[in-house]
Amino acid sequence: MPNLSSRFVTATERAAPSGVPLRAFRYLPLFLGGIAALGLCAALSLALGARSVPLSTVLDALLGHGQGRDALVVTGLRVPRTVIGLAVGAALGVAGAVAQGITRNPLASPTTLGINAGAGFAVVVAIFALRLTDPVEYVWFAFAGAAAAAVFAQALAQRAGDIDPVRLALGGTVLQLVLLSWTSAVMLASQRTLDEARFWLAGSLAGRPLDTLWPVLPTLVLGLLLALAVAPALNALALGDDSAQALGVPVARIRLAGGIAVVLLAGSAVAVAGPVAFIGLAAPHLVRPLLGGDHRLLVPGCLIAGPLLLLTADVLGRLVIRPAELEVGIVTAFLGAPLLALLARKVAR
Amino acid sequence: MTTTNQLSTQGLDLRYGERLVVGGLDLTLPGGAVTAIVGPNACGKSTLLRGLSRLLAPAAGTVTLDGADIHRMPARALALRMGLLPQQPVTPEAVTVEALVRLGRYPHQRLLSPWSAADQRAVDEALERTGTAALRDQPVDRLSGGQRQRAWIALALAQDTELLLLDEPTTFLDLRHQLDVLDLVAALHAEAGRTVVMVLHDLGQAARYADHMVVLKDGRLAAAGAPGEVLDADLVRSVFDVECRVIPDPETGTPLVVPKGTAARHTTAAASA
Numbered sequence: 136m137p138n139l140s141s142r143f144v145t146a147t148e149r150a151a152p153s154g155v156p157l158r159a160f161r162y163l164p165l166f167l168g169g170i171a172a173l174g175l176c177a178a179l180s181l182a183l184g185a186r187s188v189p190l191s192t193v194l195d196a197l198l199g200h201g202q203g204r205d206a207l208v209v210t211g212l213r214v215p216r217t218v219i220g221l222a223v224g225a226a227l228g229v230a231g232a233v234a235q236g237i238t239r240n241p242l243a244s245p246t247t248l249g250i251n252a253g254a255g256f257a258v259v260v261a262i263f264a265l266r267l268t269d270p271v272e273y274v275w276f277a278f279a280g281a282a283a284a285a286v287f288a289q290a291l292a293q294r295a296g297d298i299d300p301v302r303l304a305l306g307g308t309v310l311q312l313v314l315l316s317w318t319s320a321v322m323l324a325s326q327r328t329l330d331e332a333r334f335w336l337a338g339s340l341a342g343r344p345l346d347t348l349w350p351v352l353p354t355l356v357l358g359l360l361l362a363l364a365v366a367p368a369l370n371a372l373a374l375g376d377d378s379a380q381a382l383g384v385p386v387a388r389i390r391l392a393g394g395i396a397v398v399l400l401a402g403s404a405v406a407v408a409g410p411v412a413f414i415g416l417a418a419p420h421l422v423r424p425l426l427g428g429d430h431r432l433l434v435p436g437c438l439i440a441g442p443l444l445l446l447t448a449d450v451l452g453r454l455v456i457r458p459a460e461l462e463v464g465i466v467t468a469f470l471g472a473p474l475l476a477l478l479a480r481k482v483a484r
Numbered sequence: 485m486t487t488t489n490q491l492s493t494q495g496l497d498l499r500y501g502e503r504l505v506v507g508g509l510d511l512t513l514p515g516g517a518v519t520a521i522v523g524p525n526a527c528g529k530s531t532l533l534r535g536l537s538r539l540l541a542p543a544a545g546t547v548t549l550d551g552a553d554i555h556r557m558p559a560r561a562l563a564l565r566m567g568l569l570p571q572q573p574v575t576p577e578a579v580t581v582e583a584l585v586r587l588g589r590y591p592h593q594r595l596l597s598p599w600s601a602a603d604q605r606a607v608d609e610a611l612e613r614t615g616t617a618a619l620r621d622q623p624v625d626r627l628s629g630g631q632r633q634r635a636w637i638a639l640a641l642a643q644d645t646e647l648l649l650l651d652e653p654t655t656f657l658d659l660r661h662q663l664d665v666l667d668l669v670a671a672l673h674a675e676a677g678r679t680v681v682m683v684l685h686d687l688g689q690a691a692r693y694a695d696h697m698v699v700l701k702d703g704r705l706a707a708a709g710a711p712g713e714v715l716d717a718d719l720v721r722s723v724f725d726v727e728c729r730v731i732p733d734p735e736t737g738t739p740l741v742v743p744k745g746t747a748a749r750h751t752t753a754a755a756s757a
Binding site for chain 1: 534537538539559560561562563564566567568570572573574576577578579580583584587588590591593639643649
């Protein structure tokens with residue numbers, strides 16, 4: 136059959152195949168820019184608040200020769216707060232990227248999978264039944280609640296042994312609403328629980344000592360490694376289950392591994408900071424226009440974008456009603472709602 | 485074991501839940517040939533392709549590739565031998581044509597092995613062959629239907645498999661692009677010796693481009709063989725419930741189905757009842 140494919144064969148030729156090693160470095164300036172912006176945010180987070188501290192004093196305090204109240208504020212309050220913000224933001228950002236990857240749904244996030252609501256409900260029940268009063272004590276209840284909700288959402292989404300991405304997002308949303316109503320019911324039944332839980336439930340980085348972070352550090356790291364490991368397969372999964380399977384991707388196993396990564400990351404985050412919405416949703420959407428849809432870049436990108444968003448929201452929350460402050464969960468919800476509306480429009484289009 | 489890329493089914497039953505879609509199918513698809521699977525809507529063509537490509541596990545019977553049960557093969561091992569273009573693949577967001585085609589190299593890569601020169605060569609070649617090299621930096625979600633279909637075929641080519649399964653590759657394309665895709669398939673077979681199995685709607689196109697034809701009706705085999713031997717007026721009547729004449733294609737001599745005029749519209753000659 137001569138000449139049949141002439142239209143294809145005469146396609147534009149390229150002088151040289153684009154260099155492969157260069158590809159990864161093409162985004163280096165963006166990553167460096169992101170890290171610089173994150174550094175700036177961290178510095179502002181250390182300096183700003185009810186009591187503003189000059190950056191020179193911050194530096195002195197960090198190096199250990201600061202004295203006085205300012206230095207004490209920096210090392211005692213703002214360093215833990217900033218470190219926790221970095222860790223929680225990174226966890227939420229990466230969890231969002233993986234959640235959207237495994238469900239193939241741009242509106243998926245730890246919140247829509249019911250994880251935040253599960254943690255919230257577990258903590259409220261623990262406060263009610265066990266009379267807990269300290270966020271450090273909430274950690275494991277939050278984690279258990281998050282994991283249970285995620286497992287339940289996955290079970291809802293199971294169909295013929297496979298997880299249906301649409302059912303997963305829908306099931307998670309329904310589960311979230313049910314859990315939120317139960318949470319409200321418990322709090323309305325007990326004034327004491329309401330008083331204890333309402334600040335934690337808003338989601339905040341304030342008043343958490345670094346001791347709340349250490350217990351979840353292993354799960355955070357494990358979740359991150361798992362997320363990085365499934366990233367290449369998520370690229371194939373983006374083509375649909377059929378195409379991914381034809382490329383040799385063990386679809387069900389990848390989705391399970393990704394789901395575990397989301398639970399480990401989002402569960403750790405909510406255990407430390409309480410439910411913080413929208414970071415997981417927004418971070419991937421912020422990164423995608425810059426780095427493209429390649430999950431091998433998206434996951435590290437969200438590792439930077441997540442804490443960047445969270446710290447910015449936290450610093451904003453300290454400034455808007457100074458000397459009082461707004462919980463970071465409230466700020467992110469406030470900023471995130473319009474974003475969600477915008478995304479929904481874009482998806483519906 | 486010889487690798488002739490011969491797919492066959494033995495007593496294959498395929499079900500969706502309780503519904504039996506393909507029943508008791510014994511089929512041999514010749515290796516090194518282009519096979520077209522045809523039949524009326526809902527006859528189980530696409531379902532059969534899903535069964536042949538391991539997307540759907542058989543309720544009974546087996547599917548073998550050169551004698552080995554494909555449902556017992558590791559996913560990656562099968563992906564090195566068989567590529568698939570589904571009917572409606574999901575178009576990923578913010579992914580360039582080249583990034584899409586690079587995914588075809590997925591089964592060839594290991595966790596820690598870097599992108600090799602061979603990988604890049606396969607991608608470049610697939611882009612050239614499908615005429616998408618000029619589009620390589622464009623996002624897939626911005627392409628036209630014809631361009632997008634060629635990008636998807638490039639992805640399957642980059643996978644570099646001896647066997648290529650295509651589910652209605654010409655649907656949603658205009659005539660020019662339909663011919664482009666089918667000509668490309670023919671060239672792949674003629675020049676690279678690939679075995680191709682595709683589901684097609686158009687009987688004339690199937691007869692033109694396929695060496696072997698499988699006709700399904702209600703999930704059962706109605707006929708199989710060379711188009712010239714299989715396709716006649718009786719078959720079209722019994723399978724499609726259409727009265728027709730089958731004449732030699734004036735261009736290629738392959739069978740061409742010409743339905744008899746039933747309605748009076750647009751008939752210049754008197755329609756014979």
